[in-house]
Amino acid sequence: MFFCIIVQYSNAQSSFTILPLGVYGGSDESNLSAYLLAPRDSQNYICLDAGTIYDGLKAAHSKGFIKKNEADFFKENIKAYLISHGHLDHVAGMIINSPNDVKKNIYALPFCIDILKTKYFTWTSWANFANEGEQPALKKYTYNYLDTSKETLIENTSLFVKPFLLSHSAPGKSTAFLIRNNDDYFLYFGDTGDDAIEQSNNLKIVWNxxxxxxxxxxxxxxxxxxxxxxxxxxxxLFGHLKPDLLFKNLKELENLAGKNSLQNFPVIIAHIKPDGDNETLIHEELEKENTLNVKLIFPKQGEKINL
Incomplete structure (x- = not known):
């Protein structure tokens, strides 16, 4: 038996609200990886990656999931950015919209901040809206260097984050963020390859x-x-997963956590590359291969998910 959810998923005892601003991994610049997350009953969101911002807020507003106009919500309710890696489909929305933003923190591992500082927020690629790098530094954004050995409070929220290094087409790097709200957690992966293919043990470290x-x-x-x-x-694969590799990894997690520990467990499927029939094939294959009986959630731009 499998569960396939392609509309809003809601848990009556939810701890987190997730608002996808962009769900794809390419081909549609108006719908690229970006997920707002807040504690239940809070309007103080963090942005997990930032490929698309404004188009996602417009979608959320048009569907009734946010009441404020997009510009005000963008400035007032997105409190910080957590960036997994420096690829354009994960940062373009933040960069393009930075002139209209307000002061915020950017949280990332050092390798990622180095990319933002030397490749994007420069005076040759874009204005430097950050607090470090090419001068003049406009200091709208403040870089916060995460450390894989500790948990960090995300300022202006009640959330904490612990990062994990991922391999993304080795030697490329990415990040997983374990977000804590009181005693509850949500795990967000940036792009990642399978350990065996990437010749790493990064996913194993996360699962443990x-x-x-x-x-x-x-x-x-x-x-x-x-x-x-x-x-x-x-x-x-270029440092990505496909259905059989995804379930291979979820089975590794179940082996560590105990039999049936993933039954009905919510798994949001992110970063589908919607070229040709890819999206349909991926949905069908995930449903067919779901012997763990996880709750497959296929997010829609602008539609809230409560977990």
Whole structure:
């Protein structure tokens, strides 16, 4: 038996509100990876990656999921950015909209901040709206260097984050963010390849860290990428996952957390590359291969998910 949810998923005892501003991994510049997240009953959101901002807010407003106009919500309710890596489909919305933004923090691992500082917020690519890098630094955004060894409070929210390093087409890097709200957690993955293909143990480290949270019912959901259908050759994945690799990894997590620990567990499927029939194939393959009986959630731009 499998569960496939393609509309808003709601949990009556939810701990987090997630508002997807962009859900795809390419081909549609108006709908690229960006997820707002806030504690339940809070309007203080963090932005997990920022490929698309304004088009996502317009979609959320038109569907009734936010009441404020887009410009005010953008300035007042998005309190910080957490950026997993420096690829354009994860940062373009933040960069393009930076002239109209207000002072905020950017949280990321050092490798990612270095990309923002030397490739994007420069006076050759764009104005430097950050507090470091090419001068003059306009200091609208403040870089906050995350450390994989500790948890960090996200200022202007009640949320904490612990980062994990991921491999994304080695030697490329990315990040997973474990977000804590009181005693509840949500795990967000930036782009990631499979450990065996990437010749790393980064995913194994993440699974070992979060496995104890499952039997304790403290992990409320995961957002993880599935960019290609199974027909994609492993050598052509470019640091991404496909359905069989995704379930291979979820089975590793279940082995650590205990049998049936993932039954009905919410898994948001992110970063689908919607070229051709990819999206349909990925949906079908995930449904067919879902022997773990997780709740598959296919997010829609501008539609809230409560976990």
């Amino acid at each position: 860290a979060v496995a104890p949270l499952l039997p304790a019912k403290k992990l409320k959901g995961i957002s993880i990428e599935c960019s290609y259908p199974d027909e994609q050759n492993d050598k052509q």
